[in-house]
Amino acid sequence: MSNHSHHNQSSDSHDSLKVTAAAKRELSDPIEGNQVLPPWLLLVFAAIICFAGVYFGIYHGGFDGAVFNESESTPALLSSKKAGAGAAAQVSVELSLVEQGKAIYSNCQPCHQASGLGIAGQFPPLVGTDYVVGSEKRLVSILLKGLGGPISVGGAAYNGAMPAWEKALSDRKIAAVASYVRATWGNTAPEITEAKVAALKKQLADRSAPWTEAEILAIPADAVIEGAVDAAPSASGASAAGAPAKAASATVDLDAGKAQYMAICVACHQPTGLGLFPVFPPLVNSEYVKDNPERLVAIILSGVMGPITVDGKLYNNLMPPQGAVLTDNKISQVASYVRSAFGGGAGPITPEQVAEARKKYGSRATGWTEAELKAFPE
Ligand code: HEC
Numbered sequence: 001m002s003n004h005s006h007h008n009q010s011s012d013s014h015d016s017l018k019v020t021a022a023a024k025r026e027l028s029d030p031i032e033g034n035q036v037l038p039p040w041l042l043l044v045f046a047a048i049i050c051f052a053g054v055y056f057g058i059y060h061g062g063f064d065g066a067v068f069n070e071s072e073s074t075p076a077l078l079s080s081k082k083a084g085a086g087a088a089a090q091v092s093v094e095l096s097l098v099e100q101g102k103a104i105y106s107n108c109q110p111c112h113q114a115s116g117l118g119i120a121g122q123f124p125p126l127v128g129t130d131y132v133v134g135s136e137k138r139l140v141s142i143l144l145k146g147l148g149g150p151i152s153v154g155g156a157a158y159n160g161a162m163p164a165w166e167k168a169l170s171d172r173k174i175a176a177v178a179s180y181v182r183a184t185w186g187n188t189a190p191e192i193t194e195a196k197v198a199a200l201k202k203q204l205a206d207r208s209a210p211w212t213e214a215e216i217l218a219i220p221a222d223a224v225i226e227g228a229v230d231a232a233p234s235a236s237g238a239s240a241a242g243a244p245a246k247a248a249s250a251t252v253d254l255d256a257g258k259a260q261y262m263a264i265c266v267a268c269h270q271p272t273g274l275g276l277f278p279v280f281p282p283l284v285n286s287e288y289v290k291d292n293p294e295r296l297v298a299i300i301l302s303g304v305m306g307p308i309t310v311d312g313k314l315y316n317n318l319m320p321p322q323g324a325v326l327t328d329n330k331i332s333q334v335a336s337y338v339r340s341a342f343g344g345g346a347g348p349i350t351p352e353q354v355a356e357a358r359k360k361y362g363s364r365a366t367g368w369t370e371a372e373l374k375a376f377p378e
């Protein structure tokens, strides 16, 4: 310090020149006051806002929460709903099961790895193993209940615990991930539908323990899942055969149907299904509920209006259409519930029947009149 000041005091001409040069290198003092933003920055902001506006305009998804629900979203939902809120906007272009399964595989990836090759000695591979590409019944059984104890996969021994998924993943997600592992990494087994997962889950309802190798191998290597009615006659081409919708009782989920009823229909038709004279007609003792299934679906899709006589009493009101808010699957559930609870045990209605009715009547903009409903066959 002292050394330094001494140096300064004894400055000769050479030193003072150095100081001036240093001062010149300093930045000028900041000035107070407003300055206009540089034009180039304004342009950058304008470009960003413009891009964001256009992007949002295209992808707002109708501000519909379902857009982000991977099991119900459709590409049609994502591209703006220009067509208006009508039923016509509900296009049935869904992601295939395999495509949906890719995201759900994130549950399996920590153990079986992105490559499907597992980890030697710890987690068995899913590539080319019999459990994956063999019997659909074996695979879905494993996914529903889990697997434990010694097992040999691809000639190597494992002894770990694979968790059960029936509580953590919906039937649809299990179907999707099963279909995904069967169709990825060179695997080429056919997809497994949601209805099959649901059917097997029912059959195995009493079991909670994970499987052992011996138990899984006791399921025949070519066993298929019985009692399922395919919900989607799509990619697999499985439902080309002519006899759909017969043994449906096993697969339409009446509990889910009851939940729909309690959420949507109950406000008007009441928990008892007896309605509220003279405003809301009963579903009990109604020909519209227990007779022609297609007519019941048509009613739920498009609503009803004008004078109508139900169980001997006259009503003249308006039932709002539900076609735009309920999927085929949900309509199948609620219609089946209504028929079983209030329709004297009339048979269930499958999602395919709903899809068919939607194809015919989905574009209808107004509610049905009594005369039109009477024109349906019994
Ligand atoms: C916590 C780790 C873990 C997770 C997560 C997991 N598994 Fe497993 N998985 C295992 C283990 C360990 C075994 C072997 C069990 C044994 O040793 O008895 C196995 C066995 C299997 C098998 C039968 C054997 C084979 O390799 O073919 C299949 C099929 C399977 N898992 C599929 C899946 C799928 C699909 C998922 C995702 C939904 C999944 N696993 C999630 C650990 C896991």
Ligand code: HEC
Pocket: 261, 264, 265, 266, 267, 268, 269, 279, 280, 281, 282, 283, 286, 287, 288, 289, 296, 299, 300, 304, 305, 306, 307, 308, 310, 315, 316, 317, 318, 319, 320, 322, 334, 335, 338
């Ligand atoms: C906002 C009230 C309201 C809701 C919600 C509603 N309905 Fe209706 N529903 C009516 C009214 C009112 C009529 C009669 C319309 C008329 O008078 O023309 C009717 C008629 C019907 C009919 C034909 C007549 C009969 O009683 O059998 C059926 C079947 C029916 N509704 C089923 C359903 C089902 C199933 C749901 C739920 C998915 C539902 N409705 C939701 C008010 C409603």
